Amino acid sequence: MGENVKHFSLEEKDDNTYGWPWNEIVKTFLQSHYNAEEKQYSIKIRDKEYKILKRESVTVFYDADGNTLFDVTNDRLDKEYKSEISDVEEELENNAPAEPMGKVIEAIEQEAFETVVSGDEKNVKAEDVVPMGTASLADIVEGLPAPTDEEIKKAQEENAKSLKQSAKEKLEEELKNAKDKNFADPVITYLLKRCEEDDGLAEDVLQNHKTWKKCFDYIYEQARKQKSGNCAAVRDDVVYEWAEDYFHLDDKAVEEKKKKEEEKRKKQQKQDAEKRKQQKSKQKTVKEKIPEKTPDAKPMKEVKKQAPKKNEPEGQMSLFDLL
Structure with a gap:
């Protein structure tokens, strides 16, 4: 729903x-x-x-x-x-x-x-x-009668049942959509069992920003801190504890900060892309304004300087010029 x-x-x-x-x-x-x-x-x-x-x-x-x-x-x-x-x-x-x-x-x-x-x-x-x-x-x-201890207990049990049922449905949906089912199945099965025992965990699981993917990333990060060389050996019960720790972790403020930073990053990327687009458009406009050579254009004649005749001293008038 x-x-x-x-x-x-x-x-x-x-x-x-x-x-x-x-x-x-x-x-x-x-x-x-x-x-x-x-x-x-x-x-x-x-x-x-x-x-x-x-x-x-x-x-x-x-x-x-x-x-x-x-x-x-x-x-x-x-x-x-x-x-x-x-x-x-x-x-x-x-x-x-x-x-x-x-x-x-x-x-x-x-x-x-x-x-x-x-x-x-x-x-x-x-x-x-x-x-x-x-x-x-x-x-x-x-003037209203105060509820009896039995009525209070019954109401608390009913509310706890509703809380646990909602947490169960969320975790089952997470398992259904998990890509790494071989790893997700035993961890989420453990969380389902713990939610039946602990109302506080069930309530934390129902937080909107808590997801299995983030839980997996948290577990991976904790294991990375303990690796020796290129591998890390972690017991199953420790992994289960890390999973439970993630849902208890009060990281709402951190998640909101990450979300704002991601939105800011995407906005900047969009602005940068728009600037590049505008620059390309300007370069294209300038290129279109430069005239290209046409095949009908006549080449300019090259004027060669006439060399002085032999036996005629350069800079003096010839007698033939006076005739």
Whole structure:
């Protein structure tokens, strides 16, 4: 599903809206888990389960099978969360439904009203009723029951399962596309096993800039440092450790720097190529302006200096000239 993943940011674009049902997923997350300290969550909407993973710069949303649906930059979520809190407090003061969280509150009021009308008011305790028109958001949240240890553990297990499943799919895809399968197969098989045991490794494997090719280059570079002469003998377990070290390595800043340098290099190459093209064009224009010799052109006659006649002293007049 990688090609269908949608990325939402603060940029103002025509297609930068969540749409249904993703807007409902984001709303529920902002209301129930945004300020929690955990990084992994599981929520249920209309009998469907969704997994959420908070990363350093983006928050990723998955379906129940661990397939990535979309991600949102944390800057955008923070702005929307603050905006929604402000809207809710303002709208509640005016006794009007707020957007978008006000609609959720309005739905709760409607549900409470229908419960009373249907004759189930005997199951509602007086202390559980909150006057929604005057309650603050803090009062509403405070009245929600805290999750039990069993519920927290179950949610953590479900989130871990989603994380591991995503890491498994990525590594299997890397192995499928690897050119050096004889080397890649045992190393990636080891990483798959370790991801099942270590949530942290699974999370690191899912980083967008981490790839098997870069992992192979890292292993090769470590082996090159230990070579003696023209060869290096390295144990399998050491190679596996190097592979795991690569995914744990915090090299995001280095990768971004390399990417910028590569873009700068390509831009310079393009400029140099354009300059050479312009120079060749100028040389061609100058060459075309130089006239070429035509076959009809008559050669200039060569004027030879006439030699003085014999017995005539040069520089003196002859008597015959006077006749």
